[in-house]
Amino acid sequence: MIKFNITINHRILFVFIYLVSLSIIAQPIELMNPDNDFKNTPLVKEIYTADPSAHIFGDRIYIYASHDIETGSVEDDTGNHFNMMDYRVISMNKDGSGLKVHPVGLSVDDVKWAKSRFWAPDASYKNGTYYLYFPAKDKDEIFRIGVATSKNPAGPFKARSKPIKGSYSIDPTTFIDGDGSAYMYFGGIWGGQLQQWESGEFDPQGSLTDLGVASNPAIMPRMAKLKDNMLEFDEEVKHIQILNQSGKPILTKELEIRFFEAPWIHKIGDVYYLSYSTGDTHNLAYATGDNPYGPFTYQGILGEPVQGWTNHHSTIKINDQWYLFYHDTEISGKTHLRNVKFTRFKHNDDGSISPIKTYFGSDLKF
Numbered sequence: 001m002i003k004f005n006i007t008i009n010h011r012i013l014f015v016f017i018y019l020v021s022l023s024i025i026a027q028p029i030e031l032m033n034p035d036n037d038f039k040n041t042p043l044v045k046e047i048y049t050a051d052p053s054a055h056i057f058g059d060r061i062y063i064y065a066s067h068d069i070e071t072g073s074v075e076d077d078t079g080n081h082f083n084m085m086d087y088r089v090i091s092m093n094k095d096g097s098g099l100k101v102h103p104v105g106l107s108v109d110d111v112k113w114a115k116s117r118f119w120a121p122d123a124s125y126k127n128g129t130y131y132l133y134f135p136a137k138d139k140d141e142i143f144r145i146g147v148a149t150s151k152n153p154a155g156p157f158k159a160r161s162k163p164i165k166g167s168y169s170i171d172p173t174t175f176i177d178g179d180g181s182a183y184m185y186f187g188g189i190w191g192g193q194l195q196q197w198e199s200g201e202f203d204p205q206g207s208l209t210d211l212g213v214a215s216n217p218a219i220m221p222r223m224a225k226l227k228d229n230m231l232e233f234d235e236e237v238k239h240i241q242i243l244n245q246s247g248k249p250i251l252t253k254e255l256e257i258r259f260f261e262a263p264w265i266h267k268i269g270d271v272y273y274l275s276y277s278t279g280d281t282h283n284l285a286y287a288t289g290d291n292p293y294g295p296f297t298y299q300g301i302l303g304e305p306v307q308g309w310t311n312h313h314s315t316i317k318i319n320d321q322w323y324l325f326y327h328d329t330e331i332s333g334k335t336h337l338r339n340v341k342f343t344r345f346k347h348n349d350d351g352s353i354s355p356i357k358t359y360f361g362s363d364l365k366f
């Protein structure tokens with residue numbers, strides 16, 4: 001009898017250990033590309049997707065992306081050719097199986113204040129509600145940031161009737177710190193209009209690029225703490241400081257490392273990593289700080305240029321493995337018709353990240 005019990009207990013223990021180990025190792029296998037020019041293959045081929053913000057909600061990975069479409073809009077330096085009209089959420093199991101492209105999660109027609117240009121979104125979760133944060137141009141052609149909610153991570157999302165009070169520019173991303181405080185980081189120059197907000201008010205006659213003085217500090221991204229309701233800013237919008245390695249604010253002329261758009265935050269231990277796109281120099285750069293408000297000090301290049309003008313990313317850790325979600329233009333060869341991909345990366349023992357290279361061709365097609 002005793003022997004029988006031990007056998008049963010061993011079996012239960014074996015099954016338990018097996019299930020635990022399965023859940024520990026469950027992580028997507030990198031989709032390698034047999035074509036030597038590109039490291040990875042597109043995650044989704046049925047629609048064009050870009051600007052991926054990846055999150056783990058429950059037992060699935062959700063990717064909130066721009067849904068690129070061909071609109072015939074003329075290409076220019078303000079990103080006129082990116083005229084997206086809805087969001088589609090992509091999800092998959094933590095081991096990469098069960099990939100799903102969900103139906104439209106939010107359409108510009110369903111957002112009272114928004115008229116066009118659904119650019120890079122992000123999402124967050126708190127107390128049973130999922131929040132989709134998105135930039136769009138209003139009737140005056142000014143970018144604002146909106147929020148929409150759903151009980152389902154894949155939507156459909158219902159938008160608030162007005163943009164977030166005090167919001168402007170593009171590329172919102174949210175970060176929830178260990179103490180539960182939520183912050184939004186946002187902004188982009190050139191087409192993202194940040195340079196037109198330097199005085200605190202929108203300047204319709206303002207520059208279409210940057211502030212134009214090469215030796216002055218560059219325009220910095222913005223941030224604000226979110227209220228507990230995740231729908232409003234809890235404080236005045238602040239300018240983040242990104243310092244170069246001499247401890248001085250990065251200058252407008254430091255094109256290879258200055259902030260352009262696409263801020264993203266992740267945290268390891270007590271270190272906050274702020275990563276962002278350098279825009280016209282096509283890098284993903286990263287800077288670190290010891291609190292969510294910065295200052296952040298530039299540390300290096302996280303992602304090398306991809307094929308296509310824009311470089312926009314997010315990072316998530318699945319079990320013990322870090323992943324970079326990014327996009328390029330492998331399917332279309334056109335800058336405004338992008339496809340999301342992902343690749344593994346790691347933090348070195350000293351906390352640095354070695355530059356991630358995903359395009360090996362000779363023609364970057366900016």
Ligand code: FUB
Pocket residue numbers: 050051066079082119120170171188261262310311312
């Ligand atoms: O997708 C439109 C814009 O292109 C995004 O908002 C930027 O970050 C860039 O990827």
